[in-house]
Amino acid sequence: MKATYMYGAGDVRVIDVADATLQQPTDALVRVVRSCVCGSDLHPYHSMPADPGGTSMGHEFIGVVEEVGDQVATVRPGDFVIAPFAVSCGICVFCRAGLQTSCVRGGFWNDTALGTAGGQAEAVRVPLADGTLVAVPVDEQSDEALLASLLTLSDVYGTGWHAAVRGGVRDGSVVTVIGDGAVGLLAVLSARQLGAEQIVLMGRHEARTDLGIEFGATEVVAERGAEGIAEVRELTGGLGSEIVLEAVGHRPAYDQAVGVIRPGGVISRVGVPQYEDAPVGFGTLFGPNITLTGGPAPVRAYIEQLLPAVLDGTVQPGRVFDRTTGLDDTPQAYAAMDARDALKVAVRP
Amino acid sequence: MKATYMYGAGDVRVIDVADATLQQPTDALVRVVRSCVCGSDLHPYHSMPADPGGTSMGHEFIGVVEEVGDQVATVRPGDFVIAPFAVSCGICVFCRAGLQTSCVRGGFWNDTALGTAGGQAEAVRVPLADGTLVAVPVDEQSDEALLASLLTLSDVYGTGWHAAVRGGVRDGSVVTVIGDGAVGLLAVLSARQLGAEQIVLMGRHEARTDLGIEFGATEVVAERGAEGIAEVRELTGGLGSEIVLEAVGHRPAYDQAVGVIRPGGVISRVGVPQYEDAPVGFGTLFGPNITLTGGPAPVRAYIEQLLPAVLDGTVQPGRVFDRTTGLDDTPQAYAAMDARDALKVAVRP
Numbered sequence: 001m002k003a004t005y006m007y008g009a010g011d012v013r014v015i016d017v018a019d020a021t022l023q024q025p026t027d028a029l030v031r032v033v034r035s036c037v038c039g040s041d042l043h044p045y046h047s048m049p050a051d052p053g054g055t056s057m058g059h060e061f062i063g064v065v066e067e068v069g070d071q072v073a074t075v076r077p078g079d080f081v082i083a084p085f086a087v088s089c090g091i092c093v094f095c096r097a098g099l100q101t102s103c104v105r106g107g108f109w110n111d112t113a114l115g116t117a118g119g120q121a122e123a124v125r126v127p128l129a130d131g132t133l134v135a136v137p138v139d140e141q142s143d144e145a146l147l148a149s150l151l152t153l154s155d156v157y158g159t160g161w162h163a164a165v166r167g168g169v170r171d172g173s174v175v176t177v178i179g180d181g182a183v184g185l186l187a188v189l190s191a192r193q194l195g196a197e198q199i200v201l202m203g204r205h206e207a208r209t210d211l212g213i214e215f216g217a218t219e220v221v222a223e224r225g226a227e228g229i230a231e232v233r234e235l236t237g238g239l240g241s242e243i244v245l246e247a248v249g250h251r252p253a254y255d256q257a258v259g260v261i262r263p264g265g266v267i268s269r270v271g272v273p274q275y276e277d278a279p280v281g282f283g284t285l286f287g288p289n290i291t292l293t294g295g296p297a298p299v300r301a302y303i304e305q306l307l308p309a310v311l312d313g314t315v316q317p318g319r320v321f322d323r324t325t326g327l328d329d330t331p332q333a334y335a336a337m338d339a340r341d342a343l344k345v346a347v348r349p
Numbered sequence: 350m351k352a353t354y355m356y357g358a359g360d361v362r363v364i365d366v367a368d369a370t371l372q373q374p375t376d377a378l379v380r381v382v383r384s385c386v387c388g389s390d391l392h393p394y395h396s397m398p399a400d401p402g403g404t405s406m407g408h409e410f411i412g413v414v415e416e417v418g419d420q421v422a423t424v425r426p427g428d429f430v431i432a433p434f435a436v437s438c439g440i441c442v443f444c445r446a447g448l449q450t451s452c453v454r455g456g457f458w459n460d461t462a463l464g465t466a467g468g469q470a471e472a473v474r475v476p477l478a479d480g481t482l483v484a485v486p487v488d489e490q491s492d493e494a495l496l497a498s499l500l501t502l503s504d505v506y507g508t509g510w511h512a513a514v515r516g517g518v519r520d521g522s523v524v525t526v527i528g529d530g531a532v533g534l535l536a537v538l539s540a541r542q543l544g545a546e547q548i549v550l551m552g553r554h555e556a557r558t559d560l561g562i563e564f565g566a567t568e569v570v571a572e573r574g575a576e577g578i579a580e581v582r583e584l585t586g587g588l589g590s591e592i593v594l595e596a597v598g599h600r601p602a603y604d605q606a607v608g609v610i611r612p613g614g615v616i617s618r619v620g621v622p623q624y625e626d627a628p629v630g631f632g633t634l635f636g637p638n639i640t641l642t643g644g645p646a647p648v649r650a651y652i653e654q655l656l657p658a659v660l661d662g663t664v665q666p667g668r669v670f671d672r673t674t675g676l677d678d679t680p681q682a683y684a685a686m687d688a689r690d691a692l693k694v695a696v697r698p
Binding site: 093094097099101102166239263264269272273275276277278279280281282283284285286287288289290291292293294295296298 | 442443446448450451515588612613618621622624625626627628629630631632633634635636637638639640641642643644645647
């Protein structure tokens with residue numbers, strides 16, 4: 001079968017690999033209907049050292065179950081499924097607490113310990129299928145218009161939702177979203193769904209911020225740094241934002257969050273931090289009683305809750321996909337997203 | 350009148366100063382009945398550069414109102430009052446939200462902008478008296494046994510309570526408290542009051558940890574570093590603590606908190622950080638979805654709630670005071686706390 005591998009910065013190739021097969025009685029084999037490229041895939045695309053062995057890519061996919069192991073009870077061959085970006089058992093203390101990204105038996109796609117490969121491929125072996133996969137009442141052909149939105153439930157919508165939930169967004173909240181990528185835009189949508197009254201979107205790509213406005217942003221701030229901070233503070237009555245959803249992951253975005261947050265506020269991060277140390281002392285978080293929260297979204301915990309509005313079309317998170325490509329063209333998808341020609345590219349094997 | 354000044358590291362003196370007087374129509378003049386030395390006073394006691402002008406000291410006191418300005422409505426001469434460690438107006442957006450430490454008009458004791466002096470003195474001018482002071486139905490003479498516990502409401506009890514509230518302690522919580530100073534011990538008491546099931550106290554001064562056990566700690570861990578972390582993890586079923594209340598403020602205490610926290614858990618800091626940068630990235634806070642919260646406690650917000658159990662003797666937070674001295678002996682109080690001969694010293698002017 002075909003699968004996508006990265007061999008170093010800027011070097012993505014679609015190659016022939018051995019077909020995915022069941023290995024454990026708890027596995028399912030899923031034929032991929034749609035996968036996609038994630039903003040976080042661009043981090044290694046910028047910085048990965050050359051590696052002749054390559055790395056299997058992709059952690060977002062939806063598909064159809066082809067085969068299941070003897071111990072799999074909740075999905076059957078023929079089921080249409082959503083695969084979250086984390087593998088999880090569904091029964092450990094963390095899964096039961098809704099924190100499947102910390103599952104004691106789980107892991108991720110392209111995970112050495114689990115022996116998983118990536119989702120930018122024709123098929124994927126899914127470990128711990130009962131805990132990981134969610135079967136949805138969808139038909140691959142007749143529901144094709146829903147596929148893009150369903151695909152966002154494997155990562156970016158659940159991640160935006162996680163940001164908003166962890167941030168404590170509720171009726172009347174004053175929220176600032178940092179980042180106009182897919183996660184930032186879906187953080188806007190999530191904040192709107194949770195009742196936010198004011199949603200300031202910080203981003204400077206007009207096509208994206210326009211979509212953010214359609215998703216519910218009340219204002220857009222294109223400036224960054226001190227100027228951007230001043231503008232957000234002015235828009236929020238001089239007080240700053242009650243809640244900041246940080247959907248970038250670079251240090252300047254953290255500093256931006258600290259700059260626009262209100263005393264007593266919550267900074268909720270879902271952009272994967274490309275830094276380890278950051279200021280947290282009296283002059284930043286401690287003095288004004290700022291809360292810092294967030295992390296990798298346990299999207300598995302949110303799928304059932306978010307699904308109905310996707311299925312009935314109330315929300316269309318799939319609008320973050322502005323391009324679809326075949327599997328052979330996955331390298332071009334990376335290049336287009338890296339060049340910001342594309343917001344997010346779906347891959348149809 | 351007499352007041353306590355610090356002139357540099359280790360150099361505390363009680364000197365004669367001009368009597369405190371009303372300056373604004375919103376001021377009250379309070380005769381100090383009890384003040385005390387705080388663990389945070391020891392930070393400048395270790396590091397303050399020599400300053401011939403000196404710094405007025407003390408931010409915790411209870412006393413009797415002697416005189417009020419024309420615009421003061423809620424306290425009258427003769428009232429027994431508790432003075433929180435922060436001055437606050439009571440009516441701004443932050444005061445109304447219960448975050449009086451971020452009051453837009455307020456500040457602290459010994460605050461240049463407010464022109465306040467410290468509480469380790471015979472009397473104190475209290476700005477914004479209506480927002481700041483809380484009158485309590487107590488008689489200086491006949492209720493003398495309550496004075497120590499009432500004094501904790503000006504800082505250390507409210508600070509321990511803030512740690513527990515911000516940490517989200519509730520029925521059944523698994524909590525670790527880092528630090529066996531007055532705030533750590535009162536964080537133990539607060540966690541117990543809020544229903545915590547397990548409270549591990551990390552501290553190595555047996556007289557203090559013994560009091561911690563009386564306040565509700567279920568286990569004491571004297572070890573620090575990797576060994577202490579391993580012990581707490583073992584005591585918490587290998588999972589780590591759901592909530593960590595950090596009552597020290599030094600970087601090793603932060604690292605200890607990160608080491609013992611459970612995925613999805615909350616680290617609530619009330620020890621004033623003696624550092625600005627700390628790790629918050631994927632390997633520490635982000636990956637396991639840890640929340641970092643806390644800050645200077647808005648003790649004003651908690652006094653009415655905590656007062657009844659103090660007045661009826663249900664709790665005795667004043668047990669953290671193990672010594673009382675006269676105002677002239679305040680320098681010895683600093684020395685005794687610094688040498689850890691005393692846990693916390695009350696000062697009776």
